[in-house]
Amino acid sequence: MHVTVVGTGYVGLVSGAGLADFGLSVTCVDSDERKVQRLQDGQIPIYEIGLEEIFRRNVKNRRLTFSSDLKSAVEQSLVVFIAVGTPEGVNGEPDLSQVRSVASSLAKYMDDYKVIATKSTVPVGTGRKIRAWIEESLKKPMKFDVVSNPEFLREGSAIEDFMRPNRVVIGAESEQAAAIVKDIYRPLYLIETPFVMTNLETAELIKYASNAFLATKISFINEMANLCEKVGADIHDVSRGMGLDKRIGSKFLHPGPGFGGSCFPKDVAALCTMGRWFGNPMRIAESVLEVNQQQKARVVAMMEEGLAGLSNRTIGVWGLAFKPNTDDTRESPAINICHRLLEGKALIQVYDPVAMNNAKGELGEKGISYCADAYAAACGADGLLIGTEWNEFRNVDLQKVKSVMKTPILFDVRNIFDPAKLRTLGFRYFGMGR
Ligand SMILES: NC(=O)c1ccc[n+]([C@@H]2O[C@H](COP(=O)([O-])OP(=O)(O)OC[C@H]3O[C@@H](n4cnc5c(N)ncnc54)[C@H](O)[C@@H]3O)[C@@H](O)[C@H]2O)c1
Numbered sequence: 001m002h003v004t005v006v007g008t009g010y011v012g013l014v015s016g017a018g019l020a021d022f023g024l025s026v027t028c029v030d031s032d033e034r035k036v037q038r039l040q041d042g043q044i045p046i047y048e049i050g051l052e053e054i055f056r057r058n059v060k061n062r063r064l065t066f067s068s069d070l071k072s073a074v075e076q077s078l079v080v081f082i083a084v085g086t087p088e089g090v091n092g093e094p095d096l097s098q099v100r101s102v103a104s105s106l107a108k109y110m111d112d113y114k115v116i117a118t119k120s121t122v123p124v125g126t127g128r129k130i131r132a133w134i135e136e137s138l139k140k141p142m143k144f145d146v147v148s149n150p151e152f153l154r155e156g157s158a159i160e161d162f163m164r165p166n167r168v169v170i171g172a173e174s175e176q177a178a179a180i181v182k183d184i185y186r187p188l189y190l191i192e193t194p195f196v197m198t199n200l201e202t203a204e205l206i207k208y209a210s211n212a213f214l215a216t217k218i219s220f221i222n223e224m225a226n227l228c229e230k231v232g233a234d235i236h237d238v239s240r241g242m243g244l245d246k247r248i249g250s251k252f253l254h255p256g257p258g259f260g261g262s263c264f265p266k267d268v269a270a271l272c273t274m275g276r277w278f279g280n281p282m283r284i285a286e287s288v289l290e291v292n293q294q295q296k297a298r299v300v301a302m303m304e305e306g307l308a309g310l311s312n313r314t315i316g317v318w319g320l321a322f323k324p325n326t327d328d329t330r331e332s333p334a335i336n337i338c339h340r341l342l343e344g345k346a347l348i349q350v351y352d353p354v355a356m357n358n359a360k361g362e363l364g365e366k367g368i369s370y371c372a373d374a375y376a377a378a379c380g381a382d383g384l385l386i387g388t389e390w391n392e393f394r395n396v397d398l399q400k401v402k403s404v405m406k407t408p409i410l411f412d413v414r415n416i417f418d419p420a421k422l423r424t425l426g427f428r429y430f431g432m433g434r
Pocket residue numbers: 006007008009010011012029030031032035083084085086098101102119120121122151152153154155262263
């Protein structure tokens with residue numbers, strides 16, 4: 001079977017390569033012609049563990065191709081996956097302009113029955129809108145189906161998540177379309193992946209419910225960490241004590257500077273917006289966002305106190321990506337904190353193993369030195385912030401770090417170090433909830 005994936009970002013590229021690895025013939029289409037050219041030249045524009053291997057394998061066996069010609073890709077395909085961006089628009093509403101533009105273009109090029117499957121995260125009701133947008137631009141009446149197939153991959157382990165998902169959700173308006181999309185995922189039957197077969201609206205909502213629930217766990221544990229600091233409790237023991245209860249689970253109970261990334265903030269905001277649209281306020285989700293905003297401000301206040309002011313302080317920052325194992329800096333808490341430090345007139349020296357280029361795009365050059373390694377970022381610093389918990393920071397030579405810093409003050413907002421050990425080494429240590 002031939003399929004098209006529209007959008008070659010984190011989701012589109014991983015899905016395209018993954019579907020090709022399932023044995024399908026895949027054309028990945030993007031409107032960004034420079035990106036398509038780079039992909040055709042064999043350059044992978046994002047950092048994702050394991051992507052290069054399946055990318056090269058499937059390009060070589062010609063199951064994975066890249067194009068900016070949507071027309072010929074659509075003509076060859078039975079199924080078209082939409083994987084374009086749905087960034088936050090005004091008032092927390094998702095901006096659906098990319099999805100709408102794809103739908104209108106598809107209508108122009110559809111020549112016979114197609115299944116249009118949405119991987120992009122879109123608010124409830126968008127599947128029906130996609131149908132309407134296509135119908136209003138079709139040249140002649142034609143049968144087609146719209147399916148919601150939300151994507152749950154995590155950046156940093158996207159290939160693993162795509163190839164071995166916890167579940168596949170398929171929301172369809174016809175049995176035929178549901179069967180066609182289910183068939184695409186046939187290789188996953190062998191590993192007994194559960195399938196949730198449902199209607200469009202439910203599939204769309206499952207994605208938001210899942211992300212909002214995970215974000216809720218993070219904001220919840222961050223508030224608990226703040227309480228721990230007040231009462232002399234240790235958040236790590238609280239998390240472990242909670243997480244061992246199978247009804248709760250241990251994941252997403254790690255305190256930090258708040259959640260970020262291109263999904264959680266915008267998806268929780270979108271859920272709040274949907275609640276308002278339908279007269280059903282989502283009060284928990286609204287609080288989750290509020291707590292998340294406060295958490296970043298709290299980190300900066302802690303640093304300001306620890307350094308007795310920010311103005312003219314030199315601060316080393318280790319890690320800029322929104323989480324380890326990705327180069328994605330969208331809505332990264334580390335970047336947000338860097339902006340606030342710069343506003344406070346601090347000078348920052350930053351280092352990230354893979355996200356330096358993206359960070360430069362967001363932070364610019366003023367007040368910032370981009371460093372070649374972790375030690376260089378610590379050199380001469382009045383304080384050091386752990387912005388992202390990359391593994392390489394866990395194994396640094398802390399004696400050396402201390403010796404190169406001007407004053408050994410560590411803001412370990414990812415709690416990667418043992419406070420007692422750091423204090424013994426002579427650091428002033430600030431963690432979260434300990
Ligand atoms: N990034 C994640 O971890 C993740 C996980 C699950 C779901 N999602 C959702 O998947 C969707 C895509 O996310 P992403 O992070 O891959 O986005 P992205 O911004 O990395 O990529 C989007 C791509 O779509 C392309 N594009 C935009 N308009 C186009 C058009 N009209 N025709 C063809 N291509 C077009 C862009 O050039 C870009 O390459 C979003 O809705 C997001 O919420 C993302």
